[in-house]
Amino acid sequence: MAKARPITGLDVHAPTGRIARIIAGIRLDELYYWSRYTDDSYHVLELHNLRIAAKRLRYTLEIFAGVLPGACLSIVKELEMIQEELGALHDRDVMIALLRLCLDSRGSDIVSNHALPDKSEQIVLPLELVADVVNPAVAPVAAERYGLEQLLLRYQRDREEQYNTFQQHWHRLQARDFRQEILDILDAR
Amino acid sequence: MQEQSPPVLAAIDIGSNTIHIVVAHCRPDTLDIIEDQVELVRIGESVTATGAISTEKRDAALAVLRQYRTLAEQHSARKIFTVATEAIRKASNSHEFLEDIKRETGLEVRLISGNAEATLTFYGATYEESKQAGTPARVAVMDLGGGSTELVTARNMHITWRTSLPIGSGWLHDRYLLENPPTPDDLAVAHTFLRTYLQGIRIKPQPPMLIVTGGSANSLLLLARQAFRLDPSSKHLTYDDLMRCEGLMSALPAEEISQRYQQPIGRARILPAGALIIREVMSRLNLDEISVSPHGIREGVLLAYARYGESWLERVNEEASTSIFPPGANYEKATMLDGGEAFVQAGQRMLRERVEKLLDWRDEVLRNEDIEAIHRMRVATRRLRATLDAFESCCDPGQFKRVYRRIKKMADLLGSARDIDVMVQGLRAQIEQIPDAEIAGLRWLIQRLDTYRQQRQQALADFFSRLDERDLKKQVESCIREGD
Numbered sequence: 001m002a003k004a005r006p007i008t009g010l011d012v013h014a015p016t017g018r019i020a021r022i023i024a025g026i027r028l029d030e031l032y033y034w035s036r037y038t039d040d041s042y043h044v045l046e047l048h049n050l051r052i053a054a055k056r057l058r059y060t061l062e063i064f065a066g067v068l069p070g071a072c073l074s075i076v077k078e079l080e081m082i083q084e085e086l087g088a089l090h091d092r093d094v095m096i097a098l099l100r101l102c103l104d105s106r107g108s109d110i111v112s113n114h115a116l117p118d119k120s121e122q123i124v125l126p127l128e129l130v131a132d133v134v135n136p137a138v139a140p141v142a143a144e145r146y147g148l149e150q151l152l153l154r155y156q157r158d159r160e161e162q163y164n165t166f167q168q169h170w171h172r173l174q175a176r177d178f179r180q181e182i183l184d185i186l187d188a189r
Numbered sequence: 190m191q192e193q194s195p196p197v198l199a200a201i202d203i204g205s206n207t208i209h210i211v212v213a214h215c216r217p218d219t220l221d222i223i224e225d226q227v228e229l230v231r232i233g234e235s236v237t238a239t240g241a242i243s244t245e246k247r248d249a250a251l252a253v254l255r256q257y258r259t260l261a262e263q264h265s266a267r268k269i270f271t272v273a274t275e276a277i278r279k280a281s282n283s284h285e286f287l288e289d290i291k292r293e294t295g296l297e298v299r300l301i302s303g304n305a306e307a308t309l310t311f312y313g314a315t316y317e318e319s320k321q322a323g324t325p326a327r328v329a330v331m332d333l334g335g336g337s338t339e340l341v342t343a344r345n346m347h348i349t350w351r352t353s354l355p356i357g358s359g360w361l362h363d364r365y366l367l368e369n370p371p372t373p374d375d376l377a378v379a380h381t382f383l384r385t386y387l388q389g390i391r392i393k394p395q396p397p398m399l400i401v402t403g404g405s406a407n408s409l410l411l412l413a414r415q416a417f418r419l420d421p422s423s424k425h426l427t428y429d430d431l432m433r434c435e436g437l438m439s440a441l442p443a444e445e446i447s448q449r450y451q452q453p454i455g456r457a458r459i460l461p462a463g464a465l466i467i468r469e470v471m472s473r474l475n476l477d478e479i480s481v482s483p484h485g486i487r488e489g490v491l492l493a494y495a496r497y498g499e500s501w502l503e504r505v506n507e508e509a510s511t512s513i514f515p516p517g518a519n520y521e522k523a524t525m526l527d528g529g530e531a532f533v534q535a536g537q538r539m540l541r542e543r544v545e546k547l548l549d550w551r552d553e554v555l556r557n558e559d560i561e562a563i564h565r566m567r568v569a570t571r572r573l574r575a576t577l578d579a580f581e582s583c584c585d586p587g588q589f590k591r592v593y594r595r596i597k598k599m600a601d602l603l604g605s606a607r608d609i610d611v612m613v614q615g616l617r618a619q620i621e622q623i624p625d626a627e628i629a630g631l632r633w634l635i636q637r638l639d640t641y642r643q644q645r646q647q648a649l650a651d652f653f654s655r656l657d658e659r660d661l662k663k664q665v666e667s668c669i670r671e672g673d
Contacts, residue, residue, distance in 0.1 A: 012536075063579060065386060
C-alpha cells in the first residue's frame with residue numbers, strides 16, 4: 001500500500017480552512033496519480049493504491065467537513081462509491097489468490113487451464129492462513145476440490161464484471177471532469 | 190403563623206439575539222414566576238458584521254431595558270440583576286455600552302464568563318427537573334442558541350463536563366438551509382455534516398436524560414403541541430415528534446408556519462435547523478426523547494442569589510473554576526468551524542478526539558460479540574491515521590513515526606480479523622445459491638477461514654488487553670509540540 005505523501009512547509013498558524021484546502025488538493029493529486037492504471041484490470045496493486053488514495057481524500061474531506069464547503073459532501077459520496085467498487089474488486093482478488101493457492105498446491109488442472117492472467121502473486125496472503133490451507137493434514141477431498149474449482153471459475157467471471165462496473169463509473173466521472181469539479185468546490189468560499 | 194412570602198427579584202439577560210426578563214418570587218430551590226418577557230434585538234448581528242454594537246442596536250437595547258426596569262418596579266422587585274453574555278463580551282465597545290446602560294437606565298450590568306454562563310444556565314434549566322421523582326443521577330443540558338450550542342453533563346446535579354459547539358440554529362440555517370422551505374437535498378447535506386461533526390465529540394458516559402433549553406427548542410415544543418395535538422402540559426419531545434416537525438417545515442414555507450403556529454417569522458425560518466441539531470444530538474446520545482425547559486440563565490441568576498446572597502456571582506465563578514471545571518479536567522472547547530481556528534490548534538484538538546474515539550471500541554472488540562465492532566475500530570484507526578497524515582507538518586518527526594507505527598500495527602491486526610469476517614460472510618451468503626455438488630468445497634474453505642479467524646481473535650485479545658490507553662493517548666497528544 002502506497003504511503004500518503006508527507007505534506008510539509010505549511011503555515012501551521014494559518015486558519016484551518018485554508019490549510020485543509022491545500023491538503024485536500026494534494027490528496028486529489030495522489031488519487032489522479034494512481035488513476036493512470038484504471039484501464040488495465042490486472043494492475044492489481046495499483047488499483048488497490050487507487051482505492052487507498054480515494055479513501056484518503058474522502059477522510060480528508062470528512063475530517064475537515066466543518067471548514068470546507070458543504071458541497072464537498074457530494075464528492076464524499078462519489079469517493080465512497082469508488083472505494084466500494086475497488087474494495088469489492090480487491091476482495092475478489094484476495095479470494096482468487098487464496099483459491100489458487102488451495103488448488104495449486106494440489107495440482108488442479110483448473111488453475112493451469114482456465115485461470116485468467118496470473119497476477120495473484122501481487123496479493124500477499126497472511127502467512128498463518130497460507131500454512132493452514134496447504135497443510136496436507138486438512139487437504140480437501142475430491143468433492144471439496146470440485147467445489148473450490150467451481151468457486152474459482154465463478155469468482156474470475158465476477159471479477160471481470162466488477163472491474164467493468166468500476167471502469168464505467170470512472171469514465172463517467174472523467175466525462176464530467178470530476179477533478180475540476182472538486183477543485184472548483186474547494187475554491188468556493 | 191403565616192409563612193413569609195419569598196422576595197420578588199428580577200433578572201435580565203442581554204444575549205446575542207434577545208433581551209429577556211424574568212420576575213419571580215425566589216427561594217433557593219424554586220421560583221414562582223410572575224413575569225417572563227423577551228424582545229428580539231439581535232445585538233449579535235452588528236457585532237458579527239462590524240465587531241461593535243451599533244448605535245441603532247444600542248438605542249434599541251436601551252429602550253427595552255427602560256421598559257423592563259419599569260416592569261420590575263411595578264412588581265416591587267427588591268433587586269434587578271442584569272447580566273450580559275457572549276455577544277457583549279466580544280464587542281469592541283462593550284465598556285461604553287455598559288456605561289450607557291448604567292447612565293440611561295440605572296441598571297448595572299455584570300459581564301459574565303462562559304463558565305459562569307454554563308453554570309447559571311444549568312441551574313435554571315434543571316431546577317424543576319431536579320425535584321421530579323425519577324430524574325436520573327446523570328443528566329445533560331443542551332442550550333441551543335443561534336450561533337452556538339452549549340452541552341453540559343452532570344452527575345447528582347454537579348457539572349462534570351462541558352463543551353461549547355460552534356453550531357447553532359442560525360448558523361446551520363445560514364450555511365445549509367437557505368431555501369424556504371428547505372429542500373430534501375439541503376436537509377440531507379446538513380444532516381450528513383452534523384452526523385460527521387458530532388461523531389468527533391466525545392461524551393462519556395452518555396447521560397440517560399437530555400434537557401434542552403433555548404428559543405428554538407421551546408418553539409418546537411409549541412409547534413409540535415399545536416400541529417400534532419400533543420398533551421399541552423407535556424414538556425417532552427420524542428425523536429419521532431421532531432421528525433414530524435421537520436416533515437411539516439419542509440412542506441410549508443416559513444411564512445405559513447409562522448401564521449399557522451404563531452411563531453415569529455425570524456424564528457420560523459431557523460426552526461428546521463434547530464430541529465435537525467436537536468435530533469442529531471439525540472442520535473449521538475442514543476436518546477429517543479428530550480425534556481424541554483423554558484428556563485435558562487435568568488432563572489439561574491435568581492436561584493443563585495436566593496442560595497448565596499450578595500456574593501452569588503463570586504460563588505458561581507468559584508464553583509465554575511474550581512470544583513466544576515478544575516484545571517485540565519473535562520472542559521472541552523470546540524472552536525470555530527468557519528476556518529478561524531489555527532491549524533495547529535485544530536490538530537491538537539482533532540488528534541485528541543480521534544484517539545479517544547478509537548479507544549471507545551476497545552471493550553467491544555474484546556467482548557467479541559459483534560463483528561461490526563472490529564470494523565468500526567479499524568475505521569477509527571484509519572481516520573486517526575488520516576488525521577496524523579494531515580497534521581504531520583505540525584508534529585515532532587520522531588514522535589510522529591512512533592505513533593504512526595503503533596496505530597498501523599493496531600490497524601493491521603484489526604484488518605486481519607475483519608478481512609476474514611468479510612470473506613466468511615460472502616461465502617456463507619452463497620451456500621443457498623450454488624448447486625449441491627459445490628457446497629462441500631465452500632464448507633471446507635469456511636472451516637479453514639474460521640480456524641484462522643479464531644487465532645486472530647486470540648491475537649486481538651492479547652494485544653488489546655495489554656494496551657495501555659493512557660500511554661497511547663499521551664503519545665498521540667504529544668505528537669504536536671506544546672507552544673506550536
